[in-house]
Amino acid sequence: MTQPLNTYRTGPDERGHFGQFGGRYVAETLMPLILDVERAYAEARQDPSFKAELSYYLTHYVGRPSPLYYAERLTAELGGAKIYLKREELNHTGAHKINNCMGQILLAKRMGKRRIIAETGAGQHGVATATVCALFGLPCVIYMGETDIARQQPNVFRMKLLGAEVRPAKSGARTLKDAMNDAMRDWVTNVEDTFYIIGTVAGPHPYPAMVRDFQSIIGEEVREQMQQAEGRLPDSLVACVGGGSNAIGIFHPFLDEPSVRMVAVEAAGYGIETGQHAASLTGGRPGVLHGNRTYLLQDEDGQIVEGHSISAGLDYPGIGPEHAWLHDVKRVEYVSATDQEALDAFKLLARTEGILPALEPAHALAHVTRLAPTLPRDHLMVMNLSGRGDKDIFTVARHMGVSL
Amino acid sequence: MSLATEIDAGTETFRIARRFARLRAEGRAGLVTFLTAGDPDHATSLALLKGLPAAGADLIELGMPFTDPMADGPAIQASSLRALTAGARMTRTLDLVRDFRRDDPDTPVILMGYYNPVFSYGVDRFLADAREAGVDGLIVVDLPPEADDELCLPALKAGVSFVRLSTPTTDERRLPAVLAHTSGFVYHVSITGITGAGSASEESVSAAVARLKRHTDLPVAVGFGITTPDQAAAIARVADAAVVGSAIVRRLEQTLDADGRATAATVPAVLDFVRTLAEGVRTARG
Numbered sequence: 001m002t003q004p005l006n007t008y009r010t011g012p013d014e015r016g017h018f019g020q021f022g023g024r025y026v027a028e029t030l031m032p033l034i035l036d037v038e039r040a041y042a043e044a045r046q047d048p049s050f051k052a053e054l055s056y057y058l059t060h061y062v063g064r065p066s067p068l069y070y071a072e073r074l075t076a077e078l079g080g081a082k083i084y085l086k087r088e089e090l091n092h093t094g095a096h097k098i099n100n101c102m103g104q105i106l107l108a109k110r111m112g113k114r115r116i117i118a119e120t121g122a123g124q125h126g127v128a129t130a131t132v133c134a135l136f137g138l139p140c141v142i143y144m145g146e147t148d149i150a151r152q153q154p155n156v157f158r159m160k161l162l163g164a165e166v167r168p169a170k171s172g173a174r175t176l177k178d179a180m181n182d183a184m185r186d187w188v189t190n191v192e193d194t195f196y197i198i199g200t201v202a203g204p205h206p207y208p209a210m211v212r213d214f215q216s217i218i219g220e221e222v223r224e225q226m227q228q229a230e231g232r233l234p235d236s237l238v239a240c241v242g243g244g245s246n247a248i249g250i251f252h253p254f255l256d257e258p259s260v261r262m263v264a265v266e267a268a269g270y271g272i273e274t275g276q277h278a279a280s281l282t283g284g285r286p287g288v289l290h291g292n293r294t295y296l297l298q299d300e301d302g303q304i305v306e307g308h309s310i311s312a313g314l315d316y317p318g319i320g321p322e323h324a325w326l327h328d329v330k331r332v333e334y335v336s337a338t339d340q341e342a343l344d345a346f347k348l349l350a351r352t353e354g355i356l357p358a359l360e361p362a363h364a365l366a367h368v369t370r371l372a373p374t375l376p377r378d379h380l381m382v383m384n385l386s387g388r389g390d391k392d393i394f395t396v397a398r399h400m401g402v403s404l
Numbered sequence: 405m406s407l408a409t410e411i412d413a414g415t416e417t418f419r420i421a422r423r424f425a426r427l428r429a430e431g432r433a434g435l436v437t438f439l440t441a442g443d444p445d446h447a448t449s450l451a452l453l454k455g456l457p458a459a460g461a462d463l464i465e466l467g468m469p470f471t472d473p474m475a476d477g478p479a480i481q482a483s484s485l486r487a488l489t490a491g492a493r494m495t496r497t498l499d500l501v502r503d504f505r506r507d508d509p510d511t512p513v514i515l516m517g518y519y520n521p522v523f524s525y526g527v528d529r530f531l532a533d534a535r536e537a538g539v540d541g542l543i544v545v546d547l548p549p550e551a552d553d554e555l556c557l558p559a560l561k562a563g564v565s566f567v568r569l570s571t572p573t574t575d576e577r578r579l580p581a582v583l584a585h586t587s588g589f590v591y592h593v594s595i596t597g598i599t600g601a602g603s604a605s606e607e608s609v610s611a612a613v614a615r616l617k618r619h620t621d622l623p624v625a626v627g628f629g630i631t632t633p634d635q636a637a638a639i640a641r642v643a644d645a646a647v648v649g650s651a652i653v654r655r656l657e658q659t660l661d662a663d664g665r666a667t668a669a670t671v672p673a674v675l676d677f678v679r680t681l682a683e684g685v686r687t688a689r690g
Contacts, residue, residue, distance in 0.1 A: 015550065025519060025546045027475040029571040029596050032578060171481060172471065184474045189597035191573055288519045288546065289472060301493050302524025304471045 008255035008331050011322060016205020016292075019328060021321035024204040026291045029188045037195075038206040040111045045213065050106065057102050061135070062092045064099075064217065068225035068382070073352040081236070081375035083368060084229070085355075085385045086222055086250060095358065095387030096218060096246045097128035101197055103214035105132040108195035115190065116140045118197045119169075119183040121148055121176035121242070122313035122360065123155025124387055125199030130164035140164040143182040146174035148312045154391050173306040176242075176316045180290055200243025201320030204291030208320050215249025222382055223253055230380055236261040238371070239384040240364040241334070242278065242314035244323045246386035255331060264323065265367045267309035268336035278307030280319040281327045281334040289317075294324040310339035310395060311359035313387070337366035343399055345369060346389060358387030359395065419512040419540045420565055420588040423462060424623040424644060433640035434462035435685045436625055437678055438516065438649030440483040441466050441500050442492030443656065448666040449487070452656075452674055453504045457511045459675040460682020463625075464504075465543065465647065468497050468517030475545045477600035479650040482657065486664055494525045498537040505538030514541040514567060514588070519555065527555055531562040541565035541588040549581045556585050569593050570616060572608075579619055589623040590616055591647065594639075600650030603629030610642040633684030640688035648681055 011018040024034060044050040058064040067087045075083045088096040108116060116138050120126030126142040133140035142159055146168045149156050159166050169178040180203075187196045201208045201215075219237075226234050237254060239247035241264040254260040269277035277283055280295040287296040289304060297305040297317035309315040326332040337345075345365035349357050357365060361384065368383050375381070389396070397404050427434045437456055442449050456464055469487040473480060501513050515534065522530050522544065534542070542559055549556075549568070556566040565588030573596060574582055583590065592612055594604035604612075609626055616624050626639050627647025639646035655677045659670040 024548065024550055026548065027545050027571075028548055028569045028582065029475075029573050029593065031548045031550070032573045032575060171478075171485075177472065181472055181474045185477075185598045188475060189601065191596050288523055290474070291546070296520070298520070298524065300524070302470075302521035303488060304520070 008326070009252065011325065012205060012209055016209070018322045018325035020286070021293050021324040022205055022208055023293050024291060025288050025293065026204045027188055029191060033191050034204050036111065041107055041206055041210050044107055044110055050110065054103055054106055058099065058217065062098050062102060063090065065221045065225070066090050068222060068229065070229070071353050074349065077348070077352050078369055078372040080373040080377065081371070081379040081381040082377065083372055084226070084234070084380065084382045086218060086382055088218060088246065088384060088386045089355070089358065089388035093124070093128045093131050094390065095124040095128065096215060096249060097125045097199060098131065099217055099249070100199065100211050100214040100245060101125070101128040101132045104195070104197040104210070105136055105138070108138070108197070109136060111195065113193060113195035114138065115194045116197055117143070117183050117186050117194055118199060119143045119176065119179040120199060121179070121316065122311065122358070123148070123152040123159065123391060124313060124358070126164070126166070127155050127158050127162070129197050129199070130159040130162035133164060134162045141186065142166050143169050143179040143186070145169045145176060145179045148175055148179070151395060152312055152391060153394070175306065175312070177304065177306070184290070200245040201248050201322060202243045202290060202292055202294065202318060208292065208322055211245050212248045212252055212322060215245050216252045218246065218249035218384065219251060219253035222250060226380065226382065233257055233260055234380045234382045235259065236263065236379065236381045237384070238263045238265065238364050238368050238381065240265050240314065240360045240386065241319060241323060242267065242316050242360065243318070244320040246384050248320060248322055250382070250384045251332060262332045263367060263371065264332055264334050265363045266334060266336040267307070267311060267314035267363055268338040269308040269310070271338055272336060276308040277336070278309040278315040278317065279336045280317060281324065282336050284317070286324070292321045294318050294321045295327070310342060310399070311363065313358070313360040314363065335367055337363040341366035343396065346396060355385070356389030356393070357385055358389045359392045361386045362389070419510060420463070423510070423512050424589065427462060427644065432689055433643060433685055434625070434645035435460055435636065435682050436463040436465055436627070436645050436647040437461040437652055438465040438467060438647065439652060440469055440480065440487050441497040442469060442487035442490055443483040443653070444486045444660055444664060444666050444670070445490040446492070446496055446500070448670055450500055450503055451671050453500055454507060455671060455675045456678060457508055459678040460686070461511070461678055463512045463514065463645065465514050465516050465649070466497070466501065468494065468515055468521055470518045470521055473518060475598060477598040477650055479600045479653045479657065483653045494521055494530070498533050501539050502537040512540040513538060514543055515539050516543040519544050519546050522555060527558055531559055531564055535562055535564055539564060541567050543567045543569070543591060545569065549584065552585050560585060560587060567591050572596050572612070583620050586620070586622060589625050589644065590620060592616060592624055592626045592643070593628045594626050595628050597628070599628055601629065603631070603635060606638040606642060609639060613643050633680045636681045637684040637688035640685040646685055652677060
């Protein structure tokens with residue numbers, strides 16, 4: 001579907017489709033439960049007490065609103081657009097992931113679920129899930145690829161401290177995709193009492209829409225904060241995209257503002273041309289995986305190809321279906337940045353602003369460094385700094401040849 | 405008359421219905437055996453396939469290998485990866501069926517798998533090629549009735565049965581939708597979970613089959629968690645067929661060498677195991 005629309009914000013349709021993307025491609029065992037989640041969420045979002053409870057925890061526990069910070073030294077260094085950073089890394093647990101986990105755990109409680117499962121790549125979603133489970137006293141199992149467990153040790157330890165059980169996914173490349181397979185296996189087995197907190201805007205309907213709604217607070221705050229700071233809308237928004245929850249969170253409230261340019265940055269790994277990347281839109285094609293139709297990295301026979309990225313949070317071979325649609329209707333530009341560009345950006349932000357970004361938003365920053373110098377000084381650019389880089393210092397050190 | 409039965413009756417791909425009619429005439433349940441196409445390699449897979457009917461398989465479920473079999477347990481996932489490593493592709497899977505069909509015009513073959521490889525191949529081209537190769541039915545686990553327009557309805561139009569799964573979570577409200585376009589038979593998944601894990605009691609299976617029979621005239625096959633001839637017999641007492649998958653695949657795996665390659669023991673061991681299962685099924689109502 002590519003006809004012009006007067007709004008980009010009404011999706012998905014009642015069957016969970018954004019154009020040809022999205023939907024609900026899951027085993028029959030899960031269907032009744034997913035329909036329950038959809039009903040429960042539709043009720044909750046209309047319920048003022050649910051909104052009030054969520055708002056309470058976001059303010060007093062998560063620490064929202066997160067600041068919109070004018071990065072003056074970065075702006076001076078790049079010499080162009082005025083760059084603002086949306087400081088999602090200052091949220092409790094250090095990333096935007098907690099916004100969504102808080103929403104989903106309140107829904108799970110409302111549905112009377114007694115056990116929580118989740119998948120995680122970099123560990124940020126796992127930590128956020130383990131955190132809300134500790135907060136509400138629910139047992140929690142986190143699936144994480146063995147490869148990711150090895151490269152994200154600090155987050156694994158944090159999850160365990162928070163009382164979660166971290167179960168290694170041992171199939172495939174042992175990364176996020178495999179963790180998601182294992183989480184779905186657990187769900188299908190324990191469908192009666194278990195709620196699956198999906199960490200990104202992917203999976204079967206209603207997850208892509210529900211996670212988007214919970215993350216849209218990022219863009220809503222940017223709207224208000226930019227109005228206060230500059231008295232107008234931003235001119236451009238930049239965010240990294242793996243599954244795409246931080247990107248859709250900041251974009252969604254602006255989708256119907258034609259003056260706002262949006263750029264999402266995929267992980268190009270060693271470079272798109274090497275085939276070793278995680279850029280599903282740039283280097284993939286439509287397919288069906290993990291409950292939704294979207295762009296996927298796959299071979300000519302429809303077998304899923306492993307993504308590669310220095311950032312464990314972006315190396316998923318798919319992307320949220322709403323992004324696939326926004327790509328096809330050309331509302332959002334999708335570009336990519338390599339591992340090396342992300343590392344360079346990581347160091348740049350540390351040096352100019354005293355902020356260690358997670359390697360995920362370092363990809364967004366890499367594109368900011370390309371884009372900002374080409375724009376006038378009155379151009380207002382907001383980059384979503386979706387997570388902090390403490391978890392990545394071992395990876396960065398290794399690439400710099402430093403042993404910690 | 406539902407769309408499904410109309411279409412079935414109008415085509416020559418009638419093997420599933422004929423097979424269940426014969427089983428009824430013989431007064432026994434059938435054995436449905438599962439293998440992954442190309443596991444552990446194409447030649448061994450073909451030898452196994454050709455040996456199955458004589459070993460007592462009444463219907464054959466052939467897995468289309470996929471990198472991410474989310475509804476399957478470790479045994480079937482490993483078999484999928486073995487096949488892919490050995491060069492399995494959709495065209496080769498269809499070659500297996502075509503070669504099998506040359507010797508065996510009667511035994512129904514049902515392809516089982518996930519949607520993406522089919523979608524990638526192209527639905528229309530897939531159905532035409534599958535039909536031509538001698539495929540009788542499809543089981544695609546990640547296509548619920550809500551997605552019937554994707555593959556189920558085109559399959560029925562192309563004369564290929566679409567076998568739907570019913571599960572313990574499929575409630576009364578949902579059952580009619582699940583059965584609406586199901587054809588060939590209904591595959592009842594006896595447990596909530598993945599293949600190869602746990603098993604349901606004969607009592608609960610019996611109740612589930614009775615419930616399904618109130619809603620459909622189609623034969624009911626029951627699978628998930630059947631690993632021994634005794635368990636197969638227990639299912640055969642209450643259902644129209646018992647489906648065994650992981651246990652056969654595990655038997656195959658036990659015969660492989662350290663590098664996962666077939667040995668001289670592979671084909672005889674798997675077929676011997678199928679023979680014991682078939683005996684269980686055949687004597688169940690004795």
